Amino acid sequence: MADLQKIKDLVVQLEIDDIAGAVKGALDDKVPAEDILQALSDGMTEVGKLYEKKEYYLPELVLAGETMTTGIELLKPHLKADRASKGTIVISTVKGDLHDIGKNVAATLLQSAGFKIVDLGKDVEPKAIVDAVKANSADIVALSSLLTMTVVEIENVAKALKEAGLRDKVKIICGGAPLNQELAEKLGADFNCDDAPQGVDVAMKIMSMKG
Ligand code: B12
Structure with missing residues (x-):
């Protein structure tokens, strides 16, 4: 799905200014919030690999983390919560x-x-x-x-x-x-x-x- 690939890429490319727009766009396109969360997470995993290959350093990790957090905060109200608490x-x-x-x-x-x-x-x-x-x-x-x-x-x-x-x-x-x-x-x-x-x-x- 194009929206999800774009969101993953934005985390990998540290595009913190564009992540909010992309997440909102995907939500508008009715992409499930759980799938968007997975795309953000996949992006971060990729960033981890780049760090291990010494292509990224600590400042990039911090920026990727902030990009990810920005995305998660936007998703929270859209993640379906079961009414009765499971525990x-x-x-x-x-x-x-x-x-x-x-x-x-x-x-x-x-x-x-x-x-x-x-x-x-x-x-x-x-x-x-x-x-x-x-x-x-x-x-x-x-x-x-x-x-x-x-x-x-x-x-x-x-x-x-x-x-x-x-x-x-x-x-x-x-x-x-x-x-x-x-x-x-x-x-x-x-x-x-x-x-x-x-x-x-x-x-x-x-x-x-x-x-
Ligand atoms: C981002 C990052 C940072 C960021 C953290 C930002 C933040 N807010 O979290 C910053 C820059 C602050 C950082 C700092 C450091 N880091 Co760092 N960091 C990473 C990196 C690149 C990615 C971690 C990440 O967020 N992954 C994405 C998330 C989604 O995946 P995840 O955390 O693995 O979680 C998934 C599963 O593990 C699991 N999971 C994890 N926890 C839990 C808990 C529960 C309950 C459940 C159910 C599941 C679950 O589910 C998650 C999602 O599916 C990893 C490398 C890597 N490849 O993982 C190194 C890494 C973890 N860091 C490392 C190191 C050494 C450090 C520093 C010591 C570096 C330094 N020289 O200062 C400091 C430590 C500071 C400290 N005291 O904690 C090492 C750890 C080595 C080790 N085994 O001890 C790694 C492995 C890099 C490396 N290869 O050297 N880091």
Whole structure:
């Protein structure tokens, strides 16, 4: 679809001034908001590859991130939200990690799938997660870690939840390139998710197991 390819290209080419017009145009053309979100996400993945090939550097990454965020904000009112809440998810990027694009994509998709989302942002202390789980009677804690150095924070969150007597009440799901299911379990999480759509599947499965 021409609109979607254009949106992906605008993220890759860092055209922050044109992204709002393109997203609005696609919405006017009745392109589903979920598909536009995927196109933005695909663009960011491409930017990541260019960074790894040393064709892009940090300033380009920051600009691409801002382009992506501009697009996501415009999409939010258009993502279909199920009326009845499927459950409550406390989501954050772990302490020490400032990457929040993947977390934001996951939060946006989970919200549009009908979950109540409590988004604590990035670089979040385990204590803030425990407090939010208590305050919102959360069903799921969702964690993002893109840095190898910070995956250990998942273990700290699991420990903090256990110390607060909450570990049996919530499932922990996580995502980010350094993770896989084996490592996630080793760190005390329940499920690893390779991408945001898998996060939605896993969260649905958790809620259906809870009955
Ligand atoms: C953009 C980016 C940045 C931006 C972040 C902007 C922002 N607001 O997020 C900036 C410029 C700030 C940045 C900084 C740094 N970065 Co950086 N960054 C990236 C980059 C290029 C893309 C990440 C991204 O947004 N991808 C697009 C999103 C959509 O994909 P994603 O995050 O993977 O998320 C998807 C899945 O993983 C999954 N997912 C992720 N989290 C979750 C959570 C849940 C609950 C679920 C269900 C799913 C899920 O679903 C998402 C969508 O489907 C990656 C390289 C790459 N190829 O990934 C490097 C990368 C992550 N960065 C890296 C590094 C080293 C750094 C810096 C240390 C660089 C430096 N020298 O200063 C700093 C760290 C700062 C800090 N303390 O966090 C390394 C990490 C290496 C490692 N394994 O530890 C990478 C891999 C680059 C590299 N090859 O060296 N970075």
